Amino acid sequence: MALDIKAARPYPALFALPWSVPLEQWPEDQLAALPRGISRHIVRFAKVDGRILAVKEIKADIALREYAMLKQLRRLHLPCVEAIAVVTGRTDVHGEPLDACLLTRHLQFSLPYRAMISQTLRPDAATRLIDALAVLLVKVHLVGFWWGDVSLSNALFRRDAGEFAAYLVDAETGELREKLSNGQREHDLDIAQVNIAGELMDLQAGGMVPDDMDPVEVSNTIVERYHELWEALTQAERFDASDAWRVEQPIRSLNDLGFDVGELDITTDIDGTTMSIKPQIVEAGYHTRRLRHLTGLEVGENQARRLLNDLVSFTASKNRQSDDERAVAHDWLATIYEPITRTVPPQLRQKLEPAEMFHEVLEHRWYMSERLQHRVTIEEAVADYVENILPTKPDEQNVIAPDATPLQMTAR
Incomplete structure (x- = not known):
């Protein structure tokens, strides 16, 4: 059987990967030591031509179906990982068949829920992740996507102006329809409740969430948050x-x-x-698209809202409400946003993505002003933040320490 690579665009570097070796046995020099979430399949992160790709080993028909589904979801502008390729026709050195592999682009600055909770000191971290998952579920339901396996494990999370944004990473059970019935939507919610309760019980057993937290009660919050959003958007x-x-x-x-x-x-x-x-x-993605139109920046929805608010403040402070908004946005980008984000030394830039760092500087400025009882300039705030706050943050961009142990993967 001949090796076949179905890719969204030419990707010659894929041929250099060891497709004749089971994914679990791939050499460490071709892998990136990123935290992995829980999955029923073997998943590894491969370094390919300066990029990092998530490689999932599954049956060929499932891989091809999920590849096509992820591409459809991306065309619908839904927050999900980008499908890169499917590799079928794999055989080992003895000619025995191996499962196919689905390749997706690693979502920079994202983490699985276990890693996100372990790095977040706030006691309501689990609830905030569930809120983000509820928002994602509403978004996919609005376009007619029935997920079929809603869980924290099947999403990745990125910081988004102090909150979390969820991205779909597993679409193998999903179905895309013209419109979902109420029963189909409630079925997804039932699945979510059961899966999330189990995931929180697992975290509790590992000491990652408080013992006095009721996993079932917390998992029920996805239903409340979902219905609240759904009614606001559709009633x-x-x-x-x-x-x-x-x-x-x-x-x-x-x-x-x-x-x-x-x-x-x-x-x-x-x-x-x-x-x-x-x-x-x-x-x-209203705010995301508006900020992109004005500045060209690609950021999360909450980050875009925060940056747009700062742009409004900048416009008022310069008395430029009557000027062309794109010209004002260009000046804000050149005199405020870019100088602040460029203040970060190269060795600290993998801590947070620039838009999240900008948001935190604005927050830090407010707290500094309150503590010092006088108005702190943005220059003073960013200098203090880079010196005292940013170095304490965990790295979230790419590869963690080579000798670090990724989160254990177990079957659900």
Whole structure:
């Protein structure tokens, strides 16, 4: 059987990987020692042409299906890992068949939930991760994707302006439909509750979350958070016809949640005294796209919201509200954002991605001003942050220490 590599674009360096060796036995010099989450399959991180790719060893039909599904989800602008290639037709040195491999691009500055909780000192870390997973679940359900295996293990998490953002990494059980029924959505929630409760019990047994935490009770929060978001995004809002000025309010609220509104379905009752407004959601990532349009920066949704707020403050401080917003954004980028992010010494740049570091500098400035009882300049804040705060942060960009032991992978 001939080796076959199906790739999204030409990737000659893939041929240099040891495809005739079972993934579990790949040589360490070709692997990156990144923390691995729990998976039912063998997963390794390979160094390929200066990049890091996640390699998952699975049956060929499953690999091809998941490859196609991840590409579809990316086209729908959903937060998920990027499918790079599928390698089939593998055989060992004796000619015996080996499972296929699915390759995805490693999501920089992301961590599995176990590593994220171990690095986060806040006691509500597990709840915040579940909140992020609920947001992700709402996003995929809005486009008709039934996940089928919702869990913390099947997502990666990145810091997003002090919160967490979740990215789908396992789509092998998922199905994409025109629209999901309420029963299908609730089925995903039932699966999520069971899986998350088990994952939290496992963390509790390992001493990674408090003993007095009830895993079942905490896992139930995904249902509450999910329904809260779903209703805000899909339910019609009713108000008196005399309050027609409130039509714009739902749009602003949905933008604040990070969603674009395509059009509004506005109806009145038979006597015209009550209006009902139902938004048609276009897609998530409102602030991300707006910041990209103004500055070209690619950041998370919460990070984009925070950076846009700082841009608004900059515009007001320079009295440039009447100027072209892209010109003002260019000046903010050149005089505020880039000088701050470039202040970080090269040896510390893998600690946090630039947008998250910028957010933390703004937070640090506020706390410094409060502590010192006077206004601290941004230059003073970034200097103090780089000297005293950033060096204490764990590395989150790429490879951890070569002799570090990745998180143990066990079957679920």
